Each structure stands twice: as C-alpha cells, then as structure tokens.
Amino acid sequence: MSAWSPPPVPYHATARRPAWRTLPAAVRSAVSARLGAAVVEARGAGAGFTRGFAAVLRTADGASAFVKAAPHAEQPHLVDWYAREAAILTRLPAGLPVPRLRWALWEAGWYALCLDPVDGHTPRLPWDSAELDATLAEYADVAAALADPPAELVDLGLPRLADLARDDILWWDEVAAGREPLPPLPASARGRLAELVALESRLPGYTAGAAGLTHGDLRVDNVLIDRAGAPWFCDWTWLCHGPAWFDLVGLLITGYASGLDVDARFTAHPAAAGAPDDALDVALAALAGYHLTAAAAAAPPTASASLPAHQRWTGEQALGWLARRQGWT
Incomplete structure (x- = not known):
C-alpha cells in the first residue's frame, strides 16, 4: 500500500464549462420547452475534462434534470460523443445504476441530451474505504450484466478494446522506437523501458477474445455517490468489447493513490475472475504509458486545462503501483 498522494486538481473541480446564460437563446428555449417549464437555476458540473456544457437544471415547477x-x-467531436452516449444509454440493460436518458435534441447547431439527475457527489479522495467497496460491488453487477450484452448494443458496432489498444493506448513501444519522446519518469521506473514495452504488448492479445462489453473509461470522476451512499456510473461514450478487469484497474488507480489495499481488491473482484495472472501489471503498464505520453503532448484546445496534470498524476500513480508490484522500488 502507498501513502496518500493527492491529485493536482480535485476531481470535482477539473472542468471549466460555459454557463447556461451563455448558450444561444434558441437552445435555451428548446431545452426549457422539453423540460416543460422555464429554467430558474443551473448548477454546473465541476467534474470532467471537456469544455462542453453540463449542468443540473432546475425548472420553475420544481423539477430537475x-x-x-x-x-x-x-x-464536432463532443457532439459525436454525446450522440454515441445517447445511443448506448437507450440500449443498456434495465436496472443498472446508470442515469436514464430522457431525451436528446438538435437546435441552432447544438446537440443536447437530458438525463435523470443524481443527487450526489464525486467520490472524495482519498477514497473512503466503504465508498470504494460499495462502488466495486455495484461494478461487479454492471460487469455481469454486460458479460452477455443484448443484441441491440452489439448491433451498434462498438469498438474492440484490443483495437483501441493498438491504435491509441500502447505508447511505450513508440517511445522505445524513438517516435515519441520519453516522458519524465520517477526514479523507480527509469531504465525499465524494455519491461514496460513487454508488459503493454500483451494487452491486445489478452483483450481480443472478450465477448462482453466494458465501460471503457471507468475513472473516479465517472462515478457519483448518491445521498444514500449508492454509486452510479456515468459517461458511457466509450463502451467497447473487452474484459471488465481492464476498467477495474482504471478505477483502482485512485484507490492505490489513497493508500488502500488495491491488490487484494483486484484479485477478489468478480471482474478479475479468469484474467491472466499478469493482467493487472499489463493494464498498469499500458495505462501508465498512455497517460504519461499524453500529458507530455499539447492538450487539445477543446479539453479542460486540468487534463495534462490529471494525466501526469494518473500515469505516475499507475507506474508507482506497477513498480511496487514488480519490485522496482
């Protein structure tokens, strides 16, 4: 277990989003009409790493969305993401802890989607052990429901994690080949490039045969804890064919940073059942390379200014966890 290592920016405050009043009048009118009453309050979402509008809207009749x-x-990329998420939300199995899609609309060149609001908070870091365990328990149910996905989801033509790994996640080999600069590394990982390449290279093969679906972007800021202490899973744009243990690793990185026993939690979780013995190390190597090389590159102008710092911190935590497991420290 590690000592608590706080993120550079709290996850509930990473976003800088447009205010409701700055949206075009036609968009505000269309949204209000679909909600059935005038919007009287907009509480912006502070979590996330895009610059899109996102808020809980309260209307004059006391309802919220x-x-x-x-x-x-x-x-345009964000519109594509929102439209993809809308298509996925309407096809997810019923009963999952996922905010329900109410409607989507086009107006004045804007795309908007409306979901049930969750009265809750982004998990506070360091993780409360009970909150993390509740989240892991709910994720086990989600993973089980998606292990044999409904045909309407499969028919969307969702990507495969194995292909995403080859195209976008694996970067240590690019660094080793000189096609990408070596990002700053902690002392424990210096001189370990060959081992990192070898580990990450196994990810496509480990994920290629997965018949089920997985969230694809399971991070602490894509979880909300409601007032009853129940977790909800948000932002379903990146649903893909792949093993649930890969998302489990992504979620547990913040548990490692919180000083909790994440090795035991990974091993005991149903999503890790049947995973290769070194699946955790392979995922950590791949995620560390992805985040650290992305942090060293120029951030997209449409992304939150907090994104590079988040990527650097996440990569460092993944690499620290891997280094401890590999005995590099």
Whole structure:
C-alpha cells in the first residue's frame, strides 16, 4: 500500500464549462420547452475534462434534470460523443445504476441530451474505504450484466478494446522506437523501458477474445455517490468489447493513490475472475504509458486545462503501483 498522494486538481473541480446564460437563446428555449417549464437555476458540473456544457437544471415547477450540450461547429467531436452516449444509454440493460436518458435534441447547431439527475457527489479522495467497496460491488453487477450484452448494443458496432489498444493506448513501444519522446519518469521506473514495452504488448492479445462489453473509461470522476451512499456510473461514450478487469484497474488507480489495499481488491473482484495472472501489471503498464505520453503532448484546445496534470498524476500513480508490484522500488 502507498501513502496518500493527492491529485493536482480535485476531481470535482477539473472542468471549466460555459454557463447556461451563455448558450444561444434558441437552445435555451428548446431545452426549457422539453423540460416543460422555464429554467430558474443551473448548477454546473465541476467534474470532467471537456469544455462542453453540463449542468443540473432546475425548472420553475420544481423539477430537475441533468443536461449536456455542445455546438457542432466548434466541438464536432463532443457532439459525436454525446450522440454515441445517447445511443448506448437507450440500449443498456434495465436496472443498472446508470442515469436514464430522457431525451436528446438538435437546435441552432447544438446537440443536447437530458438525463435523470443524481443527487450526489464525486467520490472524495482519498477514497473512503466503504465508498470504494460499495462502488466495486455495484461494478461487479454492471460487469455481469454486460458479460452477455443484448443484441441491440452489439448491433451498434462498438469498438474492440484490443483495437483501441493498438491504435491509441500502447505508447511505450513508440517511445522505445524513438517516435515519441520519453516522458519524465520517477526514479523507480527509469531504465525499465524494455519491461514496460513487454508488459503493454500483451494487452491486445489478452483483450481480443472478450465477448462482453466494458465501460471503457471507468475513472473516479465517472462515478457519483448518491445521498444514500449508492454509486452510479456515468459517461458511457466509450463502451467497447473487452474484459471488465481492464476498467477495474482504471478505477483502482485512485484507490492505490489513497493508500488502500488495491491488490487484494483486484484479485477478489468478480471482474478479475479468469484474467491472466499478469493482467493487472499489463493494464498498469499500458495505462501508465498512455497517460504519461499524453500529458507530455499539447492538450487539445477543446479539453479542460486540468487534463495534462490529471494525466501526469494518473500515469505516475499507475507506474508507482506497477513498480511496487514488480519490485522496482
């Protein structure tokens, strides 16, 4: 277990989003019409790493809803992400702890989607052990429900994690080949490039045969804890064919930073059943390389200014956990 290592920016305050009043009048009118009453309050979402609009809107009749929106001309990729998430949300198995999609609309070149609001908070770091265990228990149910996904989800033509790994996640080999600069590394990982390449190279093979689906972006800021202490899983844009243990590793990185026994939690979790013996190390190597090389590159102009610091911290935590497991420290 490690000592508590706080992120550079609290996860509930990583986003800088447009205010409700700055959205085009036609968009505000269309959203209000779909909500059935005028919007009287907008509470912006502080978590996340995009610059899209996201807020809990309260209307004059006392109702509330969570709305995300983006302009196609300036943020086409974000519109694509929101539309993909809307398609996924309507096809997820019923009964999962996932905010329900109410509607989506196009207006004045903007795309908006509306979900049930969750009255809760991003898990506070360091993780409360009970909150993390509750989240892991709910994730076990989600993973089980997606292990044999419904045909309507499969028919969306979702990507495969094995292909995403080859195309976008594996970067240590690029560094070793001189096609990417070596990012700053902690002392424990210096001189370990060959081992990192060898570990990450196993990820496509380990994930290629997965028949089930996995969230694809399971981080602490994509979890909400409601007032009853129950976790909800958000932001389903990156659902893909792959093993649930890969997302489990991504979620547990913040548990490692919190000083909790994440090795035991990984091993005991149902999502890790049947995983290769070195699956945890392979995932940590891949995620460390992905985040550290991304942090060293220029951040997209449409991303939150907090993104590079988050990526650097996440990569360092993944690498620290891996180094401890490999005996490099």
